[in-house]
Amino acid sequence: MDRILSNKNKKISLSEVAEAAGVSKMTASRVLRNEGGFSEQTRERVLAEVARLGYLPNRLATVFSGDQKSTFIGVSIPDLGNEVFTHVLEGIDRKLSSFGHQTVLGMTQRAAGEEEKWIETVLAWQPAGLILTGRAHTNRSLQLLENAKIPVVEIWDLNSSPFDMCVGLNHFDSGYQMGRYLLTKGYTRFGYVGTSHDAANAAAARLNGFDRAIADGSASLKKQLLLKDVPGFYTGYYGIEQLLSGAPETEVVFFQNDNMAVGAIHFCESQKISVPRDLGIAGWGELPIASVLPYRLTTVQVNHLRIGQIASEKLLMRINGDSARKVTDVGFRLIEGETV
Amino acid sequence: MDRILSNKNKKISLSEVAEAAGVSKMTASRVLRNEGGFSEQTRERVLAEVARLGYLPNRLATVFSGDQKSTFIGVSIPDLGNEVFTHVLEGIDRKLSSFGHQTVLGMTQRAAGEEEKWIETVLAWQPAGLILTGRAHTNRSLQLLENAKIPVVEIWDLNSSPFDMCVGLNHFDSGYQMGRYLLTKGYTRFGYVGTSHDAANAAAARLNGFDRAIADGSASLKKQLLLKDVPGFYTGYYGIEQLLSGAPETEVVFFQNDNMAVGAIHFCESQKISVPRDLGIAGWGELPIASVLPYRLTTVQVNHLRIGQIASEKLLMRINGDSARKVTDVGFRLIEGETV
DNA sequence: AAGGATTGAGTTACCGGTAACGTAGAGATA
DNA sequence: TATCTCTACGTTACCGGTAACTCAATCCTT
Numbered sequence: 001m002d003r004i005l006s007n008k009n010k011k012i013s014l015s016e017v018a019e020a021a022g023v024s025k026m027t028a029s030r031v032l033r034n035e036g037g038f039s040e041q042t043r044e045r046v047l048a049e050v051a052r053l054g055y056l057p058n059r060l061a062t063v064f065s066g067d068q069k070s071t072f073i074g075v076s077i078p079d080l081g082n083e084v085f086t087h088v089l090e091g092i093d094r095k096l097s098s099f100g101h102q103t104v105l106g107m108t109q110r111a112a113g114e115e116e117k118w119i120e121t122v123l124a125w126q127p128a129g130l131i132l133t134g135r136a137h138t139n140r141s142l143q144l145l146e147n148a149k150i151p152v153v154e155i156w157d158l159n160s161s162p163f164d165m166c167v168g169l170n171h172f173d174s175g176y177q178m179g180r181y182l183l184t185k186g187y188t189r190f191g192y193v194g195t196s197h198d199a200a201n202a203a204a205a206r207l208n209g210f211d212r213a214i215a216d217g218s219a220s221l222k223k224q225l226l227l228k229d230v231p232g233f234y235t236g237y238y239g240i241e242q243l244l245s246g247a248p249e250t251e252v253v254f255f256q257n258d259n260m261a262v263g264a265i266h267f268c269e270s271q272k273i274s275v276p277r278d279l280g281i282a283g284w285g286e287l288p289i290a291s292v293l294p295y296r297l298t299t300v301q302v303n304h305l306r307i308g309q310i311a312s313e314k315l316l317m318r319i320n321g322d323s324a325r326k327v328t329d330v331g332f333r334l335i336e337g338e339t340v
Numbered sequence: 341m342d343r344i345l346s347n348k349n350k351k352i353s354l355s356e357v358a359e360a361a362g363v364s365k366m367t368a369s370r371v372l373r374n375e376g377g378f379s380e381q382t383r384e385r386v387l388a389e390v391a392r393l394g395y396l397p398n399r400l401a402t403v404f405s406g407d408q409k410s411t412f413i414g415v416s417i418p419d420l421g422n423e424v425f426t427h428v429l430e431g432i433d434r435k436l437s438s439f440g441h442q443t444v445l446g447m448t449q450r451a452a453g454e455e456e457k458w459i460e461t462v463l464a465w466q467p468a469g470l471i472l473t474g475r476a477h478t479n480r481s482l483q484l485l486e487n488a489k490i491p492v493v494e495i496w497d498l499n500s501s502p503f504d505m506c507v508g509l510n511h512f513d514s515g516y517q518m519g520r521y522l523l524t525k526g527y528t529r530f531g532y533v534g535t536s537h538d539a540a541n542a543a544a545a546r547l548n549g550f551d552r553a554i555a556d557g558s559a560s561l562k563k564q565l566l567l568k569d570v571p572g573f574y575t576g577y578y579g580i581e582q583l584l585s586g587a588p589e590t591e592v593v594f595f596q597n598d599n600m601a602v603g604a605i606h607f608c609e610s611q612k613i614s615v616p617r618d619l620g621i622a623g624w625g626e627l628p629i630a631s632v633l634p635y636r637l638t639t640v641q642v643n644h645l646r647i648g649q650i651a652s653e654k655l656l657m658r659i660n661g662d663s664a665r666k667v668t669d670v671g672f673r674l675i676e677g678e679t680v
Numbered sequence: 681a682a683g684g685a686t687t688g689a690g691t692t693a694c695c696g697g698t699a700a701c702g703t704a705g706a707g708a709t710a
Numbered sequence: 711t712a713t714c715t716c717t718a719c720g721t722t723a724c725c726g727g728t729a730a731c732t733c734a735a736t737c738c739t740t
Binding site for chain 3: 353355366370397399400407408
């Protein structure tokens with residue numbers, strides 16, 4: 001009845017191919033790896049049997065025997081629902097797959113210590129390297145990574161002394177610069193809306209930087225709102241409503257990302273609050289959504305795809321035995337838009 | 341100089357743990373699997389050595405020896421840049437990881453035949469099952485799947501006779517219903533804007549259904565635009581501009597997804613084109629972005645997350661030896677919004 | 681024509697676990 | 711007391727490839 005269950009005959013192994021071709025397993029192996037040491041006649045016989053029997057090599061055996069390294073790369077990201085990280089992941093997978101590697105995904109946002117469990121599980125599969133988002137790791141995680149002796153890239157938040165390698169940007173600085181910029185625009189009453197839902201360490205760093213800039217400018221952050229929700233349009237829309245009802249004197253609001261900022265702009269439009277005349281709005285990350293606004297959003301531009309690509313490149317270099325720079329700062333650029 | 345290269349000592353194996361504990365490899369294995377057949381004293385000694393040496397089991401060896409199945413699940417999606425599929429992927433990975441499985445990602449949109457190559461690569465790793473997006477597979481792909489003898493779920497587009505199992509919805513019908521609905525609203529001049537960029541078989545089915553409905557209503561699709569771009573806001577924004585410049589008499593436009601529809605609405609706002617008075621706009625997929633519009637978007641609601649969850653559940657059931665329904669239709673719901 | 685190099689194979693061992701089987705000693709049973 | 715049954719291990723073999731080694735036949739050399 002069941003196609004799978006009824007069909008119990010196991011997979012074809014190299015020995016069976018070899019036997020069918022009338023040669024030894026080793027000779028068949030040589031033919032498949034094109035290693036030389038066989039006649040043209042033998043080659044044809046072996047390849048004919050490979051095709052006839054539908055032989056597929058078992059990479060597990062190769063890697064297991066230690067002759068080759070695995071081509072798995074473990075990639076942990078906090079959240080697929082967050083557009084920012086899907087762009088990073090896209091950059092990673094594109095690069096890796098074009099070099100014959102496989103991305104083994106891990107979403108590790110849901111609970112603290114989740115990453116540790118994931119690292120342990122994925123290491124048991126002998127990956128060739130790991131890419132981890134963020135730099136908060138448990139002691140045991142670090143121990144596991146130490147023992148694994150594989151290259152590791154931490155992405156997103158820049159770390160001057162990473163475990164191994166690191167690519168990202170200085171989130172604190174990006175928040176600080178935004179704060180400075182808004183001060184030069186003459187604002188004195190600031191607000192911030194973000195989420196505490198995800199592994200928002202980087203977002204927290206941005207907020208800290210923003211806060212510091214304002215303090216350095218002898219102003220102060222009037223109201224900050226950390227919602228327990230995903231950082232999307234919707235959250236921005238209702239976040240701004242909530243913030244304004246609590247602190248209507250706010251002049252400008254910095255959002256965790258562009259999606260939230262655009263949501264806020266929509267709220268303002270619906271309430272006839274003029275941006276930037278009545279209220280300034282700043283986002284972060286330059287997400288595609290901002291492109292459709294009739295005016296340019298004030299935001300911070302980050303090349304998410306590039307973070308993923310560089311992380312993959314570092315890993316690939318090290319896997320190939322070359323050395324790679326410990327820290328790569330992809331930087332950011334403040335976009336002086338028309339919403340403040 | 342290099343942490344990795346200088347540290348050549350290989351990983352600790354079970355034999356080494358066993359030796360250190362003064363027992364045989366087999367006894368150590370029994371302790372770790374809690375299989376019984378050892379004394380409390382032995383157990384403590386082995387576990388102490390495991391902790392001291394930082395032993396991590398090599399799952400490759402276990403799976404390779406055929407004693408256990410692998411916990412890999414290969415998941416191929418066309419595009420991570422497309423929000424729709426990231427939601428599906430999120431549903432998949434959540435479910436799989438909570439049952440101790442690993443998602444091995446594959447992005448197979450970029451070129452035809454890419455999926456075949458990916459299937460071949462990933463099968464060599466002996467995955468426990470596969471999830472494939474869409475139902476267009478090459479003959480060789482089908483051959484490979486046949487030989488692999490593992491459960492396979494095709495997702496997204498519903499298929500009455502899937503290779504193995506299938507979960508999704510009838511895209512043709514969803515397009516047809518939208519067409520019928522717009523006809524009842526009295527429209528006679530229709531437009532469509534989508535992309536030809538991704539594996540848009542499902543989107544093509546929606547367009548076909550839409551087209552058929554219009555033909556059945558004795559009207560006709562005036563203008564259809566297939567842009568070579570990603571199906572996002574931006575593309576919708578410029579797509580509608582292009583469509584209207586070519587066919588200004590168009591009364592209502594159906595978009596490939598909500599992102600594009602919202603982009604179009606933004607364009608209309610910027611051009612003082614009133615929606616729905618001057619132009620009707622319909623989307624597809626009920627993406628979060630639509631929530632921020634001041635009015636409800638006319639669209640088709642689909643539970644993307646659920647598709648991923650059900651696909652994973654089917655796979656897990658079959659991996660555990662139970663049977664699962666061949667085809668699951670998650671359905672869709674036409675949202676009669678305020679934009680037509 | 682004897683010795684050396686080349687070609688086209690085959691043989692053995694190994695990777696790290698686990699199934700299956702074997703076994704010595706302690707305690708229970710007839 | 712002889713046998714039987716546990717308990718707590720140890721031993722062997724195997725999974726599917728590949729490295730390292732061996733070896734016979736052929737082809738050049740000088």
